[in-house]
Amino acid sequence: MAVDDSSGPFGSSATERPARRSPLPAVRQYLRHPHLLLSFKAALAAGIAWVIAVSMQGVAAEYPYYAPLGALLAIYPTVSGTVKLGLQTMAGLTIGILLAFFAAWIGDPNALTIAFVVGTGVLLAGWLKRTAGGGTGIASAGLFVLIIGNNDLGYSIGYLIQMVVGVLVGLTVSALVVPPLHSDAAVAKLALLRRTAAQQLRDVSDALRENWSSNDQRWGRRRADLSRTAEGAREALNYAQESRKGNVRRRFHPRDLAKDFEHIEVLEVVTFHTLNITNMLQDSIHGTSREPALSEDFKAPLQEAFTAVSNVLTQWTVDGIAGETLDNAEKAMLHLAGKANESAAQEAPFGAAASIAMSLHRILAAVTPSTELPGHYPSTGHDTETPTETPTETPTETPTEQRN
Template sequence: MIKSKQHNEGSPSLAARFWRTTVESLSAAVSGPRLQLAAKAGLAAGLAFLVAPLMPGAAAQYPYYAPLGALVAMYENVAGSMRQGVQTLIGLGLGIGLAFLLVSFSDPTPVTVAIVMGLGVLLAGLPRLGAGRDWIPTAALLVLLVGGNNPDDFSFGYLVQMGVGVVVGIAVNVLVFPPLHFKAAALSLAELRWALAKQLSDMGAAMREKWPPEHEEWAVRSEALAQSARDVRTAVQKADASRQANPRRRLHDHNVDRDYNDLRGLESVTFHIQDMTEVLADVIWDEDAPFVIPLPYSEPLADALDAVSEVLRSMEDEQPDKQNELIGSAKAAVDALAERMASDDVNPHAPSAAESIVLTLHRILRVVTAGQS
């Protein structure tokens, strides 16, 4: 079958996969959003360290914890910064309280440290602590081992300076170009539409070629399409999170609810196209497949696939009138083929897979039409 053939002949070498993974990782590390986040983190850490010596009492003796707090609170969106900062301070408070509870009974010993760590890990299992859960045992251990003979001053300074850093980090994230990821979500949706449209047109081309067709790439894209749909959902969710508590959202009108609606439609279309891909690949390359596509249906089925592909492409650039025209043409092509198959008796010896594909195309058009309303 084609899948094993492509796996054996076309799979990249281990070195090629390693190189591609390395390049992709480096590209992600130096991407625009990542560079912006790094710059803001550096600015927040510097400002936090600048104001840290101005804190009252013993807190001024521990200025190095303020930049740490700023880094802890630095997140890719404003709401995430606030949530992560608050959760961290709660975790610190719980860890310091735990350490004080045990210090009041004895000096730090291996047994005391073991008990604190065990209880800290247990408390870290409390629900909704988020980023704060990891700071419970960390804070408790620092109080026991770094606080030494003066745990009161250390705990006060530690918590205050971390709080200062968190406040500075959140302020920087709010005031210095808080990111909105609307464009990335829209681009991801457009790319998935294009990929789905290309899959349909490639299957249409396969229907016109002599079987087995020369172009085989479309037959092994099913998982790639599913991964693309998952990536788009992540992008839309990221865009939704970026607008929460973001003052710039008032300057950038964007309908995230429409993005979710488009996403649900594209996820449904992806599922249907995956199903068509498997059916058509089995008909072409699986000799034991119990169904066929009769030759008289090949050309009209290719036309129907192309027509639905054009509908998906039109969602990006065409005007509503042009979109409606293309939808009407696609419906006419699909309905005409369905009526023809209902009246014909082309091959009574094996069930026709064309009926399954036509039904799937009808479902795709129904999803697209619902998304237009």
């Protein structure tokens, strides 16, 4: 009798014991995490600053501990951010020292002079931040000089020199040790926004088919998810642009961020109209005291249009929109426009049917190149613009279109 040893606690059956996943990809991903790199650079800068500080001569040699502090204060994830922060720190130190000397001239360190230095330092820091983007460390520098230095010029000079040395070390390490570029992260955020908008159109199609109630919590979750993703994409793109300023690695990793900014503008138009569609559907599936419910004849073509436009969004900027996908979207929009005309004629001149159809048309026009735009749709009677809308249109939100 043959013995099947492929099962049991020591068997090799794939169904009994799944293959163990290698931890290497997760480890690699963690090692590439931006915060880990930032921590390493901060540690390296502090160590180098200390080595330089203890080898200095003169009055600065008495205060070597301020050099690592300066390096720590200057380290920032991006090169341009480090330069800006370093300059702000040095300016703040200078102003703080002068402020402390003025307070010491008034009198010895006491509650009044300390309060004066701290209050004036914070006030100046806030004013400089608004006007010149500076003011870092004014109050702390003033306190150190006033209390520890006690009007000692040697302490002030040593403190300033060591802090400047630390800042310069931080700037050098930030600029030369693997300065990060965040272009890939921005591209990933843009792709996530595109997929989220496409999924939302499929979700509202499901909502229409399943007759979600107007107080269903899924409406709010969908809106919040899409809005949050749009904000994250814009922030990631701005951060990617900042990370390339002064970065020597940009020469080896060229990228046209202008094109990415065009994409985010298009996707923000898509987001705006998708949120409007979500809001209008929430009110019109079952109707309100001011808005009649969508007719049953309109629901099927609307679901078809949601799916067709979602498919166009899914393919946009990836491999190019397939001709069949565009044809399907054109047919769905023509069918929907006809139904919207009927609904507008029978119910209200500015009903949800026509508004939803126009928002879908806006989405399709935004993501479709002008040479590939579908043909003109039958007019709904409420909009005279043609489908030649540029993708950089900036939507103007009105209180009645966007929910808070």
